[in-house]
Amino acid sequence: xxxxxxxxxxxxxxxxxxxxxxxxxxxxxxxxxxxxxxxxxxxxxxxxxxxxxxxxxxxxxxxxxxxxxxxxxxxxxxxxxxxxxxxxxxxxxxxxxxxxxxxxxxxxxxxxxxxxxxxxxxxxxxxxxxxxxxxxxxxxxxxxxxxxxxxxxxxxxxxxxxxxxxxxxxxxxxxxxxxxxxxxxxxxxxxxxxxxxxxxxxxxxxxxxxxxxxxxxxxxxxxxxxxxxxxxxxxxxxxxxxxxxxxxxxxxxxxxxxxxxxxxxxxxxxxxxxxxxxxxxxxxxxxxxxxxxxxxxxxxxxxxxxxxxxxxxxxxxxxxxxxxxxxxxxxxxxxxxxxxxxxxxxxxxxxxxxxxxxxxxxxxxxxxxxxxxxxxxxxxxxxxxxxxxxxxxxxxxxxxxxxxxxxxxxxxxxxxxxxxxxxxxxxxxxxxxxxxxxxxxxxxxxxxxxxxxxxxxxxxxxxxxxxxxxxxxxxxxxxxxxxxxxxxxxxxxxxxxxxxxxxxxxxxxxxxxxxxxxxxxxxxxxxxxxxxxxxxxxxxxxxxxxxxxxxxxxxxxxxxxxxxxxxxxxxxxxxxxxxxxxxxxxxxxxxxxxxxxxxxxxxxxxxxxxxxxxxxxxxxxxxxxxxxxxxxxxxxxxxxxxxxxxxxxxxxxxxxxxxxxxxxxxxxxxxxxxxxxxxxxxxxxxxxxxxxxxxxxxxxxxxxxxxxxxxxxxxxxxxxxxxxxxxxxxxxxxxxxxxxxxxxxxxxxxxxxxxxxxxxxxxxxxxxxxxxxxxxxxxxxxxxxxxxxxxxxxxxxxxxxxxxxxxxxxxxxxx
Ligand code: GLC
Numbered sequence: 001x002x003x004x005x006x007x008x009x010x011x012x013x014x015x016x017x018x019x020x021x022x023x024x025x026x027x028x029x030x031x032x033x034x035x036x037x038x039x040x041x042x043x044x045x046x047x048x049x050x051x052x053x054x055x056x057x058x059x060x061x062x063x064x065x066x067x068x069x070x071x072x073x074x075x076x077x078x079x080x081x082x083x084x085x086x087x088x089x090x091x092x093x094x095x096x097x098x099x100x101x102x103x104x105x106x107x108x109x110x111x112x113x114x115x116x117x118x119x120x121x122x123x124x125x126x127x128x129x130x131x132x133x134x135x136x137x138x139x140x141x142x143x144x145x146x147x148x149x150x151x152x153x154x155x156x157x158x159x160x161x162x163x164x165x166x167x168x169x170x171x172x173x174x175x176x177x178x179x180x181x182x183x184x185x186x187x188x189x190x191x192x193x194x195x196x197x198x199x200x201x202x203x204x205x206x207x208x209x210x211x212x213x214x215x216x217x218x219x220x221x222x223x224x225x226x227x228x229x230x231x232x233x234x235x236x237x238x239x240x241x242x243x244x245x246x247x248x249x250x251x252x253x254x255x256x257x258x259x260x261x262x263x264x265x266x267x268x269x270x271x272x273x274x275x276x277x278x279x280x281x282x283x284x285x286x287x288x289x290x291x292x293x294x295x296x297x298x299x300x301x302x303x304x305x306x307x308x309x310x311x312x313x314x315x316x317x318x319x320x321x322x323x324x325x326x327x328x329x330x331x332x333x334x335x336x337x338x339x340x341x342x343x344x345x346x347x348x349x350x351x352x353x354x355x356x357x358x359x360x361x362x363x364x365x366x367x368x369x370x371x372x373x374x375x376x377x378x379x380x381x382x383x384x385x386x387x388x389x390x391x392x393x394x395x396x397x398x399x400x401x402x403x404x405x406x407x408x409x410x411x412x413x414x415x416x417x418x419x420x421x422x423x424x425x426x427x428x429x430x431x432x433x434x435x436x437x438x439x440x441x442x443x444x445x446x447x448x449x450x451x452x453x454x455x456x457x458x459x460x461x462x463x464x465x466x467x468x469x470x471x472x473x474x475x476x477x478x479x480x481x482x483x484x485x486x487x488x489x490x491x492x493x494x495x496x497x498x499x500x501x502x503x504x505x506x507x508x509x510x511x512x513x514x515x516x517x518x519x520x521x522x523x524x525x526x527x528x529x530x531x532x533x534x535x536x537x538x539x540x541x542x543x544x545x546x547x548x549x550x551x552x553x554x555x556x557x558x559x560x561x562x563x564x565x566x567x568x569x570x571x572x573x574x575x576x577x578x579x580x581x582x583x584x585x586x587x588x589x590x591x592x593x594x595x596x597x598x599x600x601x602x603x604x605x606x607x608x609x610x611x612x613x614x615x616x617x618x619x620x621x622x623x624x625x626x627x628x629x630x631x632x633x634x635x636x637x638x639x640x641x642x643x644x645x646x647x648x649x650x651x652x653x654x655x656x657x658x659x660x661x662x663x664x665x666x667x668x669x670x671x672x673x674x675x676x677x678x679x680x681x682x683x684x685x686x687x688x689x690x691x692x693x694x695x696x697x698x699x700x701x702x703x704x705x706x707x708x709x710x711x712x713x714x715x716x717x718x719x720x721x722x723x724x725x726x727x728x729x730x731x732x733x734x735x736x737x738x739x740x741x742x743x744x745x746x747x748x749x750x751x752x753x754x755x756x757x758x759x760x761x762x763x764x765x766x767x768x769x770x771x772x773x774x775x776x777x778x779x780x781x782x783x784x785x786x787x788x789x790x791x792x793x794x795x796x797x798x799x800x801x802x803x804x805x806x807x808x809x810x811x812x813x814x815x
Contacts, residue, residue: 030044058233101115151190203225629655
């Protein structure tokens with residue numbers, strides 16, 4: 001008898017253990033209930049909820065147990081009232097909005113998305129649909145012939161991700177390779193493109209997620225989450241721009257940055273003591289190389305303990321930041337999340353007292369080693385911790401610091417094996433490392449942003465992060481971590497920045513010049529010229545490497561780099577307006593050509609995939625430091641060489657010269673680009689004249705010009721200046737709309753700098769409507785050189801007109 005029981009038990013045990021390793025398919029439709037824009041389906045093996053968030057955004061959630069209350073750190077966009085039409089038949093459902101028709105087959109349960117005209121956009125894979133492999137849930141989708149995939153945030157590899165697989169698991173990856181995956185940040189959002197259609201998928205799950213774009217199989221692609229429910233958003237629009245707009249409607253956009261953070265930023269691990277910091281800044285000023293921000297890396301702290309100052313190296317921080325401020329410089333400091341376990345260290349003691357640290361399930365505090373030695377780690381997913389962390393910044397804000405660099409927040413620990421069973425508060429909902437890790441950096445940046453914003457009294461703080469999750473863009477800029485000083489990394493950085501932009505993260509940059517390793521003069525030069533066209537522009541270098549300031553690579557490099565940083569400063573009115581545009585539309589600053597030319601195969605060609613548009617008008621073709629001739633793909637239209645104004649026809653490939661002093665950069669015909677005169681920092685008065693470059697072309701083009709005080713939140717109360725400027729290249733007319741907002745423009749005059757026009761003459765009607773002293777035409781030879789992009793450049797037929805910047809609507813007819 002005993003033997004029989006043992007046999008039965010062991011058979012049962014085997015079945016049980018077998019049963020633990022298995023697939024569960026989603027099952028067949030059984031019933032459904034509608035409540036407003038929410039559709040709840042009961043299936044034979046699972047539950048599915050479909051929410052119509054807007055006519056263009058559909059949320060799909062699936063769980064084997066039940067659909068619980070929706071919880072997301074990423075999504076802030078609310079459901080919009082949308083008209084919905086539902087038709088149920090014996091084997092199908094059809095749910096239609098004004099933009100998408102969703103077909104659902106009942107047996108098995110499969111979802112297909114169509115345009116209103118009936119074109120298939122995306123469909124579940126017929127064989128697998130949604131499947132659980134043990135706890136991992138996967139959505140399998142059919143790959144369409146020729147389908148491409150772009151985005152997914154900070155991912156190495158090509159612009160088109162087809163044929164590759166990726167994992168999201170925030171990782172400290174010092175010295176990463178050009179094909180390493182995962183890196184520091186997780187943004188589970190991509191855009192699929194086929195047959196002139198494009199759609200977005202955002203997988204809102206912070207656990208380890210996997211994306212397979214047809215790697216190791218030829219029939220499906222998939223996205224999966226190791227823990228938790230399947231929760232994805234399907235977004236459809238008739239163009240990539242609007243897909244990004246809807247994605248950033250859901251997850252938010254970068255706030256208006258402090259203008260000073262758009263200037264050049266200089267960093268090094270580490271500048272110390274205080275006299276060294278002053279010396280570096282003075283050298284910038286003496287050499288007339290513009291600069292706005294200087295960084296203090298870990299050596300500024302006492303034994304790497306956050307919220308302290310090293311008293312020997314920085315005895316009087318406030319005096320230092322005051323002196324820096326008097327030179328037009330803002331100070332940024334690094335903050336790491338690890339809090340050294342050390343009695344009588346104020347932050348440690350108050351952390352314990354306020355119960356802010358991460359713990360194991362038995363309540364024991366987690367300890368891991370990082371720069372200061374053994375540390376506890378704040379649980380930023382707990383509201384009380386966020387407040388405690390935010391309030392701690394008085395140590396820096398009282399000393400005049402305005403930039404806060406959030407590093408090591410994957411979180412990084414020596415050994416890189418953060419235990420899975422550490423528990424996270426998740427705003428009261430509870431969780432573990434498995435879902436907490438990927439949002440750790442996000443919640444740290446959020447606490448930093450919310451805390452310093454309060455402490456800085458209406459001034460905009462600058463937050464920079466290494467680790468991030470979808471939605472982090474609402475709080476922080478991001479840099480792509482510890483890259484290496486090679487050409488491959490320089491070009492990879494361009495792809496990372498462009499991919500982040502496709503994925504809702506606009507304020508991004510890389511360690512220009514390469515963090516790890518010494519760059520050659522050529523590499524540094526080229527990298528800095530590319531860096532000018534990166535939204536966040538900072539040079540940084542690792543400890544024990546050679547000096548890496550603009551003057552450290554010889555005179556030639558210094559001259560070129562100075563010229564290009566100067567160009568960045570001249571372009572600030574354009575760049576600032578682009579950031580405003582981003583807050584409205586989600587369109588990034590650095591725009592992969594895949595945004596506007598998604599149907600154009602050349603855009604994905606390995607020779608051209610790095611090309612991007614800096615704003616709507618400036619086409620940049622990044623080139624290796626060893627290559628002095630560069631193949632360029634010119635999209636439709638006409639393009640002016642930024643340096644010479646020579647014209648290239650669009651829809652063509654050309655080989656152009658690319659010497660180190662001349663990065664291939666082109667301006668779209670018909671463009672309007674506001675510039676200012678060269679300054680040494682954003683605190684310097686840029687004069688009373690806005691320099692408006694206009695490029696002739698047979699197109700109609702508008703630019704949304706934006707100004708505010710550049711530093712406070714007063715714009716929220718309407719203290720801004722927003723003006724639409726339109727160039728009609730057919731009628732050759734430039735029109736200025738009445739500006740909106742309460743802010744008075746900083747510029748009393750606008751100097752039109754006209755490129756490609758045969759001759760300039762104001763038409764008589766306009767002349768008579770303007771009082772004569774309000775305008776005057778200037779001949780080409782009187783163009784001030786530093787009003788042009790490059791002091792060194794000879795422009796042949798540039799002409800200028802100066803007009804008063806009146807707040808009324810007016811037109812100017814050109815020839
Ligand atoms: C990390 C950061 C790097 C910083 C260093 C020292 O490696 O990524 O930028 O300089 O830590 O703080």
